[in-house]
Amino acid sequence: xxxxxxADKILAAKKCGDLFxxxxxxxxxxxxxxxxxxxxxxxxxxxNAEDVFKHLSKLYEEALDLLAQGQWEISNxxxxxxxxxxxxQGRYLKTFQFExxxxxxxxxxxxxxxxxxxxxxxxxxxxxxxxxxxANPNMEEEFSRYLPKIKHQFETRDGQYCLILDKTPDVFLxxxxxxxxxxxxxxxxxxxxxxxxxxxxxxxxxxxxxxNGLTLQNCxxxxxxxxxxxxxxxxxxxxxxxxxxxxxxxxxxxxxVKAKSNKTSSKRTDLEAAKLIGRQITDKSSAPKPMLDxxxxxxxxxxxxxxxxxxxxxxxxxxxxxxxxxxxxxxIYKS
Numbered sequence: 373x374x375x376x377x378x379a380d381k382i383l384a385a386k387k388c389g390d391l392f393x394x395x396x397x398x399x400x401x402x403x404x405x406x407x408x409x410x411x412x413x414x415x416x417x418x419x420n421a422e423d424v425f426k427h428l429s430k431l432y433e434e435a436l437d438l439l440a441q442g443q444w445e446i447s448n449x450x451x452x453x454x455x456x457x458x459x460x461q462g463r464y465l466k467t468f469q470f471e472x473x474x475x476x477x478x479x480x481x482x483x484x485x486x487x488x489x490x491x492x493x494x495x496x497x498x499x500x501x502x503x504x505x506x507a508n509p510n511m512e513e514e515f516s517r518y519l520p521k522i523k524h525q526f527e528t529r530d531g532q533y534c535l536i537l538d539k540t541p542d543v544f545l546x547x548x549x550x551x552x553x554x555x556x557x558x559x560x561x562x563x564x565x566x567x568x569x570x571x572x573x574x575x576x577x578x579x580x581x582x583x584n585g586l587t588l589q590n591c592x593x594x595x596x597x598x599x600x601x602x603x604x605x606x607x608x609x610x611x612x613x614x615x616x617x618x619x620x621x622x623x624x625x626x627x628x629v630k631a632k633s634n635k636t637s638s639k640r641t642d643l644e645a646a647k648l649i650g651r652q653i654t655d656k657s658s659a660p661k662p663m664l665d666x667x668x669x670x671x672x673x674x675x676x677x678x679x680x681x682x683x684x685x686x687x688x689x690x691x692x693x694x695x696x697x698x699x700x701x702x703x704i705y706k707s
Contacts, residue, residue, distance in 0.1 A: 379411065379424045388435035389446030391428075397439050404432045442529030450476045450483060452534055454526040460536065465705045466548070470589065471620060472607060473532070479541045479701075481523060482592075482603050486533040493607035494533035496617055498525055500581070500609040507578065515575050518568075518601045537603055541701065542596045547588040548704050549595070550653055559659035560695045562650065563685060565593060566667075568600035569646035570678045573639075577674035582637045584608035584619055586645035588652060595697035610637035622648070643671040660688035 385391040392400045407428055413421045438444055442453035444461075451461040464476040464483070472493055473486040486494045501520050506512035524536040546565070550557060557565070569586065576583055585605020592601040608619050614637050623641065624632065626648055631638035650667040666684040671677055685692070 376418065378407070379418055379420065382407070382411070382424050382428050382431075383420075385427070385431055385447075387445040387447050388431045388438065389444055389449065389451075391431050392435055395439065395444035395451065397436070400432065400435045400439070404428070404435075408432075440530075452483070452485065453529045454534070455529050455531075456526075457529075460524060460534075465701070466545070468589070470604070475604070477545060478539070480539055482537045482539050484535045484537075484604065485528070486535070486607075488531045488533075490607075491533055492617060494535065496609065497535060497606035498522070500606050503579075505579070511575075511578075515572075518572065518599055520601075520603050520606065539592070539601075539603070540594070542594045543592045543599075543601060544595070544699070544701075544704055545589065546591040546593050546600070546649070546653070549593060549699065550588060552699060552704055553655075556655040556657075557653045559655050559663060560689070561697050562654040562659070563663065563689070564598045564695075565600055565653065566646065566650045566681065567685070568593075568598070569649060570674075570681050572600065572602060573642045573646055573674045574678055576642055577639055580639075581609060581611050582639050582641050583645075584610060584616065584623060584637060584641055586642055586649065587620060587622060588649060591649070595699045598694070598697070612637055612639045639674065640671050643674060643677050646677075647671065662687035 382391060388400075389395065392403050394400075408425070410416065411418075411421055411424045411428060413425055416424070418424065434445070444451040448465070449461065449463050450467070451459060453459045462478055462481065464478045466477040468475055472490045473484065475485070476483040501522060504519055506515065521538040522535065523538050524534070526534055528534055569591075572583075572586075583602055583605060585608045586602060587605065590602060590604030592603050593599065594601070608617060608623070610616055616635055616637050619627070623645055626641070626644040628638050628640045628644070631641060647667050647669075654663070654667065656664060662684040666681055669680070
């Protein structure tokens with residue numbers, strides 16, 4: 373009997389765990405040998421036997437490499453082992469590469485895995501998140517909803533660094549929201565996103581720091597509750613005036629001249645980043661002129677920009693109203 377069903381399964385497998393039944397070297401070797409004997413081009417009658425065997429061998433090598441690192445991959449499932457032998461595993465909705473490593477977005481978490489050489493950035497993020505504080509209970513009640521909460525932090529078995537943050541199911545990457553709207557978010561939705569970014573800049577100003585990483589890929593939003601959560605990018609956060617560890621090119625390009633030349637952190641960088649995001653997401657064909665004028669203007673202080681923005685909103689829309697953003701998980705992650 374020609375094993376076409378098994379051949380189809382091999383070719384359809386994207387990750388080693390889609391094919392091999394267990395994250396165990398002995399199991400992988402045994403199952404590979406059995407399949408290799410069946411699908412070797414010298415003996416298999418299928419016309420695509422060579423393609424099947426080649427893909428089987430690729431998955432086998434991938435499986436052995438991952439197991440050697442204490443890891444395992446199944447499509448849309450991430451499995452990470454810490455250096456004490458504990459395994460963290462979960463299904464994810466999206467994965468993407470960023471400049472320091474790889475990230476996985478799930479319903480209830482965001483996982484960042486930083487490459488071995490990026491320990492100083494990992495340590496900085498832990499320290500900066502741990503130093504977040506509030507002037508009073510009212511401020512804490514307001515801002516703690518938007519700021520990262522560390523669920524787990526550890527070094528992996530192969531020497532990488534893993535940070536797992538809490539997240540609620542209604543929260544999505546801003547870059548994914550922008551892609552859903554085909555790179556142009558309706559101006560009334562863009563307006564509340566800009567408002568929340570200005571509000572965050574005021575909080576960072578209170579802390580005397582700059583986040584230095586407000587980008588489309590580091591910010592998450594809740595369409596349901598109209599909130600913005602800067603979950604990523606904390607690798608670069610520094611107190612105002614301190615030497616920077618580094619920064620993404622998109623942020624470097626908009627940094628104030630003095631901060632750029634001295635390689636120091638500046639609170640104005642976040643204000644420029646917030647306006648950049650505003651320009652990137654706003655549907656310019658329908659946005660009111662006062663709104664566009666604000667986004668193209670220079671920056672002063674966090675409070676000053678917040679006041680300018682509120683005046684721009686008044687001139688643009690008059691009375692404020694809540695406009696529902698009807699986007700859910702199935703809209704963004706259709707596959």
